[in-house]
Amino acid sequence: MALTESTREEMRAIIARYPKPRSALLPMLHLVQAEEGHVTPEGVALCAELLDLTTAEVAAVVTFYSMYKRRPVGDYHVGVCTNTLCAVLGGDAIFAALKEHLDVGNDETTADGTITLEHVECNAACDYAPVLMVNWEFFDNQTVESAKELVDRLRAGQEVTSTRGPRVRTFREVERVLAGFPDGLAGEGPAAGPASLAGLSLARQRGDTAATAPVDTPPAAKEA
Amino acid sequence: MQLTPVLSAHWDEPDSFTLDGYRRQGGYGALPKALGRPPDEIVQLVKDSGLRGRGGAGFPTGMKWGFIPQGDGKPHYLVVNADESEPGTCKDTPLLMANPHVLVEGIVIASYAIRASHAFIYIRGEIVHVLRRVQAAVAEAYAAGFLGKDILGSGFDLELTVHAGAGAYICGEETALLDSLEGRRGQPRLRPPFPAIAGLYACPTVVNNVESIASVPAIVEHGAEWFRAMGTEKSAGFTLYSLSGHVVRPGQYEAPLGVTLRELLDLAGGVREGHELKFWTPGGSSTPLLTAAHLDVPLDYEGVGAAGSMLGTKALQIFDETTCVVRAVLRWTEFYKHESCGKCTPCREGTYWLVQVLDRLERGEGTEADLDTLLDLSDNILGRAFCALGDGATSPITSSIQYFREEYLAHLEGRGCPFDPVAATVFAGAHAS
Numbered sequence: 001m002a003l004t005e006s007t008r009e010e011m012r013a014i015i016a017r018y019p020k021p022r023s024a025l026l027p028m029l030h031l032v033q034a035e036e037g038h039v040t041p042e043g044v045a046l047c048a049e050l051l052d053l054t055t056a057e058v059a060a061v062v063t064f065y066s067m068y069k070r071r072p073v074g075d076y077h078v079g080v081c082t083n084t085l086c087a088v089l090g091g092d093a094i095f096a097a098l099k100e101h102l103d104v105g106n107d108e109t110t111a112d113g114t115i116t117l118e119h120v121e122c123n124a125a126c127d128y129a130p131v132l133m134v135n136w137e138f139f140d141n142q143t144v145e146s147a148k149e150l151v152d153r154l155r156a157g158q159e160v161t162s163t164r165g166p167r168v169r170t171f172r173e174v175e176r177v178l179a180g181f182p183d184g185l186a187g188e189g190p191a192a193g194p195a196s197l198a199g200l201s202l203a204r205q206r207g208d209t210a211a212t213a214p215v216d217t218p219p220a221a222k223e224a
Numbered sequence: 225m226q227l228t229p230v231l232s233a234h235w236d237e238p239d240s241f242t243l244d245g246y247r248r249q250g251g252y253g254a255l256p257k258a259l260g261r262p263p264d265e266i267v268q269l270v271k272d273s274g275l276r277g278r279g280g281a282g283f284p285t286g287m288k289w290g291f292i293p294q295g296d297g298k299p300h301y302l303v304v305n306a307d308e309s310e311p312g313t314c315k316d317t318p319l320l321m322a323n324p325h326v327l328v329e330g331i332v333i334a335s336y337a338i339r340a341s342h343a344f345i346y347i348r349g350e351i352v353h354v355l356r357r358v359q360a361a362v363a364e365a366y367a368a369g370f371l372g373k374d375i376l377g378s379g380f381d382l383e384l385t386v387h388a389g390a391g392a393y394i395c396g397e398e399t400a401l402l403d404s405l406e407g408r409r410g411q412p413r414l415r416p417p418f419p420a421i422a423g424l425y426a427c428p429t430v431v432n433n434v435e436s437i438a439s440v441p442a443i444v445e446h447g448a449e450w451f452r453a454m455g456t457e458k459s460a461g462f463t464l465y466s467l468s469g470h471v472v473r474p475g476q477y478e479a480p481l482g483v484t485l486r487e488l489l490d491l492a493g494g495v496r497e498g499h500e501l502k503f504w505t506p507g508g509s510s511t512p513l514l515t516a517a518h519l520d521v522p523l524d525y526e527g528v529g530a531a532g533s534m535l536g537t538k539a540l541q542i543f544d545e546t547t548c549v550v551r552a553v554l555r556w557t558e559f560y561k562h563e564s565c566g567k568c569t570p571c572r573e574g575t576y577w578l579v580q581v582l583d584r585l586e587r588g589e590g591t592e593a594d595l596d597t598l599l600d601l602s603d604n605i606l607g608r609a610f611c612a613l614g615d616g617a618t619s620p621i622t623s624s625i626q627y628f629r630e631e632y633l634a635h636l637e638g639r640g641c642p643f644d645p646v647a648a649t650v651f652a653g654a655h656a657s
Contacts, residue, residue, distance in 0.1 A: 180388070
């Protein structure tokens with residue numbers, strides 16, 4: 001793990017995506033995490049150098065965003081949603097069980113360095129609650145048992161596949177995608193999960209379409 | 225009540241997210257029609273359609289576009305807000321997973337209308353597969369000539385940059401998003417000037433929600449009258465309603481604006497078996513809670529407003545009688561405290577104190593006077609900050625005290641929470657059914 005000349009080149013490629021260089025800072029920091037596993041002082045210094053900022057200006061950005069880690073993260077970041085809806089539906093129970101099962105607290109990494117456990121805020125999958133994320137891939141409709149089995153598989157080095165995405169890659173591999181370097185996995189997983197199709201399936205059964213909406217009703221008639 | 229799948233109409237096709245899958249359904253058919261008309265006609269069309277912003281505020285989309293000064297010599301920008309983070313909100317994520325091309329087509333049309341030559345999609349970083357799908361769609365669109373130089377021979381050029389955020393709810397607020405996109409801490413800006421005058425890099429900028437822009441190709445294709453035939457007079461069109469929580473079939477239901485929760489629950493199989501509706505949010509946690517008394521409120525901007533709440537993002541989070549409202553509100557408040565960017569004192573300090581007071585109430589260690597303190601604090605946060613985050617933080621508190629004051633008091637009398645959290649989980653629900 002080191003920041004090399006090729007890292008600099010990739011950072012210059014990120015800068016070229018934007019009309020103004022500083023806009024590249026967030027993806028550049030994702031790239032630092034891809035290379036280093038977390039945001040290191042060297043990574044901050046490199047971003048500052050390439051963007052003509054002070055390291056204090058870069059550090060101020062790093063500390064604002066929750067995805068930037070200032071300590072080493074395990075190969076697998078496990079985020080359990082404990083915002084209200086997931087918490088009530090079972091997220092609190094899952095998070096408590098994983099803390100005990102992995103013998104770690106919030107934002108801590110297992111002794112073997114494989115898993116960092118953290119509670120996360122709403123991850124926009126409320127219709128699949130309770131939800132947890134592994135390296136920012138969805139694991140929908142979880143239970144205490146399924147969550148424990150999931151982390152056991154990760155620790156044993158077994159393959160784990162997202163319920164709506166690809167086989168889980170490492171934290172650093174995923175950070176490259178966040179930096180804007182695609183990994184070619186966009187085609188993995190279904191177009192939509194079951195809950196995403198709940199309304200469409202029903203519409204198909206009922207024969208409902210937007211085209212059959214009363215297109216001949218003039219707006220004036222609806223105002224009445 | 226009729227479902228109106230437009231955005232979601234082909235999500236059950238296995239390749240709906242690819243260029244081939246999108247084109248098979250007529251995708252990119254609206255683009256040449258739009259490019260063949262003067263830009264101002266497209267702005268007028270969207271104004272005529274009555275499309276209102278689907279990100280929560282409901283501001284008329286065409287009017288927002290019309291605010292962009294023309295002939296000013298400055299670059300114009302379109303920024304799509306795909307930072308979906310409002311608790312309960314889960315509509316843009318499945319849309320981008322299953323149909324990213326409809327957003328790309330909408331972006332090209334919208335950029336043409338406001339005369340922007342560079343557009344951005346700001347996607348929250350915490351859902352990497354959404355990012356992958358959008359990255360792939362943009363790459364396909366470039367390869368097919370729908371992005372880049374001289375699009376479809378029209379002479380119109382557009383660059384589209386996909387940008388991942390890094391974890392901050394506040395970046396869903398449009399001016400904080402712009403600061404974040406400029407590589408800064410995502411903190412809201414004082415308005416005026418509004419983004420239409422001084423947005424990204426201090427240039428005229430439109431910031432629109434994913435669903436708003438994704439609705440544009442269908443409007444271009446079928447016309448404003450077709451769009452207005454759905455929905456209500458002031459809230460036109462179709463939209464994605466997201467049902468979650470204690471409901472038999474949670475998920476996305478695309479329907480005309482103005483349906484009621486009773487109708488949607490009916491479609492979704494109702495509240496889980498053996499239970500009844502206790503409280504719900506019409507549009508995310510920042511919209512005041514409603515109860516079973518509001519089942520027949522039309523879910524459009526006016527109807528929900530008249531009922532004392534807001535349509536917001538149409539994120540209908542359903543909670544049954546096993547849920548402790550104090551616990552629910554405390555958790556949301558902890559969220560707002562965590563996500564307050566710290567710029568404005570009433571929000572930064574106020575959310576901190578709200579959590580302290582709520583926490584002791586939930587543990588049964590508070591007093592009845594704490595309820596007045598909560599309302600007083602809320603009164604001092606509401607409307608006193610640069611953005612609406614602080615306002616949103618007060619919504620669950622004031623509405624829950626309005627409807628469930630007795631439940632707060634029960635925590636004091638019983639010296640703790642009278643609810644069994646296990647009963648509210650889906651695991652418990654599985655045993656019951």
